[in-house]
Amino acid sequence: MTLNPYGILIELGAAALCVTLAAAAGYHFGGLASKAALQADHVAQLQAVVNAMDENARQAAAGELKQQRVIDRYDATKDIPDPASVGTARRVLIVAAAGGGCAVPETATLAGRAPDATRSTVGPSEVERRLDEYIQACGRDDKKLTAAQALAPPAE
Numbered sequence: 001m002t003l004n005p006y007g008i009l010i011e012l013g014a015a016a017l018c019v020t021l022a023a024a025a026g027y028h029f030g031g032l033a034s035k036a037a038l039q040a041d042h043v044a045q046l047q048a049v050v051n052a053m054d055e056n057a058r059q060a061a062a063g064e065l066k067q068q069r070v071i072d073r074y075d076a077t078k079d080i081p082d083p084a085s086v087g088t089a090r091r092v093l094i095v096a097a098a099g100g101g102c103a104v105p106e107t108a109t110l111a112g113r114a115p116d117a118t119r120s121t122v123g124p125s126e127v128e129r130r131l132d133e134y135i136q137a138c139g140r141d142d143k144k145l146t147a148a149q150a151l152a153p154p155a156e
Contacts, residue, residue: 124132
């Protein structure tokens with residue numbers, strides 16, 4: 001057997017080319033495996049985000065539904081008058097109409113003095129003052145409620 005220096009170089013070159021191709025194929029296909037794993041992780045993260053957003057949307061819808069039920073219950077009963085207040089208002093009207101609502105008549109002679117020519121009127125009683133304070137407080141509460149409702153976003 002003769003050793004041809006070119007033959008040895010060709011064999012060594014072919015072996016180096018095979019090793020290089022094997023290394024390149026391993027690098028390429030190994031990279032694809034890690035790329036596929038990275039994409040799988042990315043898909044899992046995106047799915048977790050979508051699931052969390054769906055859950056948040058479900059909770060928001062449930063909260064809005066609960067709030068709408070409360071509003072609907074209030075709307076159903078807000079215009080029904082309170083029987084106690086209706087009866088009280090009627091009794092106040094009857095008493096006011098029966099009293100005539102006129103000023104106090106002239107005072108009679110007291111201990112020999114002449115009656116006063118001017119007529120004096122009766123001021124509001126304690127009950128009337130407290131009733132007026134109550135009505136004023138209700139008016140203030142109504143104004144606050146109206147202002148709070150104006151701040152609420154419109155229903156869609």
